[in-house]
Amino acid sequence: MRLLTVVAILAAVLGFASATEWWESGNYYQIYPRSFRDSDGDGIGDLNGVTEKLQYLKDIGFTATWLSPIFKSPMVDFGYDIADFYQIHPEYGTMEDFDRMIARAKEVGIKIILDFVPNHSSDQNEWFIKSVNSDPDYKDFYVWHDGKINEETGEREPPSNWNSVFRYSAWEWNDVRQQYYLHQFATAQPDLNYRNPAVVNEMKNVLRFWLSKGVAGFRIDAIPYLFEIDLDRYNQYPDEALSNDTSCPDPDDACYLTHVYVQDQPETVDMIYQWREVVDEYRKEHGGEQRLLMTEAYTSFENMIKFYGDGVRNGSHIPFNFDFLSNINNASTANEYVEHIEKWLNAMPAGVYANWVLGNHDNKRVASRFGVQRIDLINILLQTLPGHAVTYNGEELGMTDVFISWEDTVDPQACNSDPDTYYDRSRDPARSPYQWDASSKAGFTSADHTWLPVSDDYKTNNALQQLRAPHSHLQIFKTLVRLRQEPSFRAGAIKIQALDDDIIVYSRQKEGSDLYIVVLNLGNSDKTIDLTQHFTLGTDAEVITSSLQSQYINGETVKTAAFVANGNVGTVLVAIN
Template sequence: MTQTRAEADNPLQSEDSQWWRSSVIYQIYPRSFADSNADGMGDLRGITQHLESIAQLSVDAIWLSPFFTSPQKDAGYDVADYCDVDPLFGTLADFDEMVARAHELGLKVIIDLVPNHCSDQHPWFQAALAAAPGSPERERFIFKDPVQQGHPNNWESVFGGPMWTPTTNPDGSAGQSYLHIFDSSQPDFNWKNEDVRAMFRDVLRFWLDRGTDGFRVDVAHGLIKAEGLPDFTPDPAGASMGGTEELAPWWGQDGVHEIYREWRQVIDEYEGDRVLCAEAWVNPLSLMAKWVRNDEMHQAFNFPYLSCDYDAQQLRETIDESLHEFGAVGAPSTWVLSNHDVVRHATRLALTDENPQGEGIGPKTPNLPDPATGLRRARSSTALMLALPGGAYLYQGEELGLPEAVDLPDDARQDPTWFRTNGERYGRDGCRVPLPWKGDAPSFGFSDSGKSWLPQPASWAPYARDLQADDPDSTLNLYRRLLQLRKDHGLGTGGLEWVPGDQPDLLAFRNGKVLVVANFGAAPLALPPLVQDSQELVRSQPRDSTAPGMIPAETTMWFLLA
């Protein structure tokens, strides 16, 4: 057997027992998880009421998308107060109660931090608008004088349209323009300004003092822009959040690493293993690994893995590269298939056309996939992912097999991408629709009132948690089995050894005493000889008529070796 074991290159990987090295972290999108007060918006109390259902999955932690005070122009990623809870979601007391209950259940709590930009309603930005050019208030953001063609440079926003918005002086004349990588309601901070850096160190301490176990850092590859803000035209086929081989001058600049070294010093002031996880859409993985060097962050989302097609060889290459590059800096690799910014993998893995990150899909998208194919591939892909060494992230609802909500009415959409592109891109609403808890309840049990901030498809009734709980073949119970077996056999802290073979659609590897075999093909394939005399632990699909000694099409199986 060939070996690609990260521990062999880095003793720290095997000797260090910190929980985040092998953790499974469950992402909660608060507005879509559970509504406790019947207003159609999920909230912190709704999360607290359902934490047991998450603990029953055998995950290690929860990560909450933003719940801070916000005008909600970008679903809370436009923050007006970093040290309070938006009334939509409850109060600081509700947060404290949720953390206490999570800790009782053995769950760590990670929260989202949005340092690249704030809301245009943040007091600092309001003060900047009222102040003169060159003032200390404006120096906290990136204001520039307009040029003859109107904007300081040619940069285009991730959400579409210019990355600059002009202001007007009190006398009605044209004022300076301010930079915003995202929506015009989300001005970028100037991270070369000490006021900004000091404020965020205080924000870290505020939430750490309340028992928070760590932070997922939004747009962790932003913050610093290239000197001189040079014109740049990105590859139109590239991902909107980066991830291309050529870095845009607003992504992945070296100065970000100094910031995270400062943050790591703050984190290390606290007892226990508090963590920082980077959302850094950068390529190649050797560059992404710079975010998780020993004095910076602990984890980084593995977007190259998430971006893989349903293809055996592409996945194998990405797994090898991930273990090598993250292991080279003493960090665990992470694995992820879905989150709040991408088409759910129960749909995405069956798409046949290109689908750039952030664009979404909708009723007019050509070649929409067959739901059964998407779910079969999603279950198989999850079974493979959860057998890999390192950390893993799950996105709420994937344990139910939820597909992307495609048929949302135009007037229900709320993603800024939809509006800034005049409906040319659907955006991310389809992966953010509230969860179905009960098959025969109003709004499927999300809210007692039947309200739901985004409409739920009527076809989601069979996906409801209560209907899956007692079905041994349900996706929910598949996740429960996989996660418990992963924990029982220590797969997160193990190592990977490929099993050689000559079938290009088959991947097989050992992790300790567990043998994992995945068939990516459209027909059954012969199992490796190593399977003989082993015990089958789990398979991603219900048993069918496939002959003994064969693995069904688009299926992953786990075996316990003798």
């Protein structure tokens, strides 16, 4: 068992010593607006619903919230197919509602971050319609190609074998233009052409527009897909090689192929740096606080780290750490947890912050992936690691996936499959309405229907019930959020180790401040640990918080030489001098 000491988290690397910006060491909350709160009784969440609940987020202690797309959209992919990047989707409200939300957020002290979806638009976007009709200003706004002639049949076919993320060919024939267009997601989501400077300029203008409306920054969607291989280097777009992934035998699936020509092109990183320059320039011109960039990229670990910057140019403030989300599951050992934590902390460039993302709208819920019995343990881990914590709405309550039948399924990723395989592909189970209280439809809406079904357990698992309870997942979460403001968690070093396959222990301490010890037992059985063998401790420590099913209560004094770590329980202790 190896003791890992990460001292790089001190000011020289992470910059905590001068943490004066609002976003540093932030606690971020993702709202899926369609499912958060419906204010007008149509069964669909909206901006006024978000405005209504901003105080709730402030009371928990969040720094900011980022909203999944709220722009005008035909909702083929529920807002990720944007028909107008400058307008609010009518189901969500009006621009006046947006302005009111921004004003209320300022009053409350919560920053609003928007989801920026730059890779593609809707096929109902005016830009695409003009491109279809070969408008000179928009002709090359998207990725078009004549295709190729099959030598055996003489028929025209797609330029290459590329598959979309949502299955089937990534190329779609357009009868008007008599060409194929590229769509790496749904056919109704044509890819923008980032090799056209006009596209780059237009998307920068989108950022500037919303900055002028008062947003605090952007979460940038689907980064790896921005660029395809440069056609000028080839006469045709090359076919992708087979992935030879034995777990992916269906030739219609994206995973059947490699993606070296359509993902992670070198120009992608430079685009992130350009967008960082836009938000930094906006601050210089208009003053105010730092505007933030978060980036979403399911990509290699090396690419995620590149998004921070290259030592000369700055990139994303928070390149989402999906290494942890993608590689840790309910069967992972304590050593695997520690290895992934160490991996990120040791790879970061100087002057940046770590971040931890354990759930979002594209993955099954944390409580369903790791087990309901571990929800507090996972939240303790998230809130006590150094850097930024990112929470998906409902994880603070321990909400679980909702079974969505094939008939009720609306996610295009699932709808493109079949009744036998759809559920594993579906993102709907994690997008069910937020559970506010025990009233009809969980207090989400006054309507008699909701766009996705409400969980069956909402009467016993909801925000109001957990706020009123003396001990609940939400009360534990609120304690953790407050704890993160302590100097040792904002600016302290971390010393972490796995004691065996089940036990993770680590300390957080800033010189001159309290010493905190975190104990996580991933196993089902209780284990007794002598913490004094691993940390310089006195004989006693105080329990700050612990999982709901723990034997300990907050404020209790325990013996450090014989600490009992309950199964599936996380505990935060503070040393008693």
